[in-house]
Amino acid sequence: MQPADIDPKDRLIVALDLPGVTEAEAMIARLGDSVSFYKIGYQLAYAGGLPLAQQLAKSGKKVFIDLKLHDIGNTVARGVESVAKLGATFLTVHAYPQTMKAAVEARQGSGLKILAVTVLTSYDDGDLHAAGYRLNVSDLVEARAQQAQVLGVDGLVSSPEEAAALRKIVGHQMNLVTPGIRPAGAATGDQKRIMTPARAIAAGADYLVVGRPVTEAADPKAAADAIQAEIKQALV
Numbered sequence: 250m251q252p253a254d255i256d257p258k259d260r261l262i263v264a265l266d267l268p269g270v271t272e273a274e275a276m277i278a279r280l281g282d283s284v285s286f287y288k289i290g291y292q293l294a295y296a297g298g299l300p301l302a303q304q305l306a307k308s309g310k311k312v313f314i315d316l317k318l319h320d321i322g323n324t325v326a327r328g329v330e331s332v333a334k335l336g337a338t339f340l341t342v343h344a345y346p347q348t349m350k351a352a353v354e355a356r357q358g359s360g361l362k363i364l365a366v367t368v369l370t371s372y373d374d375g376d377l378h379a380a381g382y383r384l385n386v387s388d389l390v391e392a393r394a395q396q397a398q399v400l401g402v403d404g405l406v407s408s409p410e411e412a413a414a415l416r417k418i419v420g421h422q423m424n425l426v427t428p429g430i431r432p433a434g435a436a437t438g439d440q441k442r443i444m445t446p447a448r449a450i451a452a453g454a455d456y457l458v459v460g461r462p463v464t465e466a467a468d469p470k471a472a473a474d475a476i477q478a479e480i481k482q483a484l485v
C-alpha cells in the first residue's frame with residue numbers, strides 16, 4: 250500500500266501491552282474512535298489475547314500480531330497459517346532469511362502482511378556488539394532490509410532513525426513500521442532509538458507503534474488524540 254493510500258488515523262498503532270483481556274477491553278473502550286489499529290504482543294497474546302485479536306478484526310479494527318516469529322521454516326510457516334486465520338493485518342518475524350522466506354510463502358492467499366523486525370529499537374551499537382554482531386545498527390538494519398525486499402517481505406520494523414535511509418532502499422514497495430516513538434517529554438523507558446511522532450512521519454515512517462505513552466497516560470484517549478493530531482500535522 251502506497252503511503253498516500255493509508256488512512257491517517259490507521260498510522261497510529263497502539264500496543265496493548267496489558268496483563269489480560271479485561272484490561273485490554275477497558276483500554277479499547279476508553280480509546281474509542283481515537284484508535285483504529287491495535288498491536289497485540291507477548292504479554293496479551295500469552296494471556297488469552299488471540300481471540301480478542303479475532304474479535305477486534307471482526308469489529309472493523311485493524312490488528313497487528315507482534316509475536317516476532319523465529320524458528321525452523323516449517324514451524325514458522327504453520328504459525329503464519331494459524332495467525333492468518335485471525336484476520337490480522339500484520340505479523341512480525343525476525344529478519345533472518347529462512348524465517349522470512351517461510352513466512353512469505355505461508356501467507357500467500359491470505360490478507361496477512363509479514364513485517365520483518367530488523368534491529369530491535371531497544372538496541373544500540375554496543376548491544377549489538379555484545380550480542381556478537383560486527384555490524385553497527387544502521388548497517389545491520391539496511392542489510393536486513395535488502396534481504397527482506399529480495400524475499401518479498403511486505404514491510405519492515407525499525408526505529409524511525411533508520412526510516413529515511415530505508416525509504417531510499419525499498420522505495421514505497423514496503424511498509425515502514427516504527428516503534429520507538431516518544432512524544433516530546435515522554436519517558437524513554439527501555440527504548441534507545443527514538444523519535445517524536447512528527448519527526449518519524451517526516452522521516453518516512455508509514456505507521457507509528459506507541460505503547461506506554463498512551464496506555465500509561467493519565468488520560469489515554471487525550472494522549473492518543475494528541476499523537477493523531479501530530480501525525481496529521483506532519484502529513485500536511
Ligand SMILES: O=c1ccn([C@@H]2O[C@H](COP(=O)(O)O)[C@@H](O)[C@H]2O)c(=O)[nH]1
Pocket residue numbers: 264266290315366368369370371406407408428429430438440458459460461462
Ligand atoms: O524493535 C521493536 C519491535 C517491537 N517493539 C514493540 O513496540 C512496542 C513499543 O512500546 P512502547 O511502550 O511505546 O515502548 C512494544 O510492544 C514492543 O514490543 C519495539 O518497541 N521495538
